[in-house]
Amino acid sequence: MKEDGDPELITAALSDITRAKGIAQIVRKSGIESDRLFKALPPESNSEFSTILRITEASGIRLHATVRHAGM
Helix, strand or coil, X not given: CXXXXXXXXXXXXXXXXXXXXXXXXXXXXXXCCHHXXXXXXXXXXXXXXXXXXXXXXXXXXXXXXXXXXXXX
16 A cells, blocks of 8 residues: 555556546636546656646646654
């Protein structure tokens, strides 16, 4: 099982959500051409973060970051 924060797991989840919402809708809202969108979604794609942000915004996904402090 993959750990939280694993880039491949995040991309796979984003791919599932994008397909569920409809590729055409995400293409329209994100401004990313469909062929580029398909290249960005495979888990091994190593997409640019700006592309991921555009897809998440178009999908209605809100990203949340938490800062972990090292033990002192």
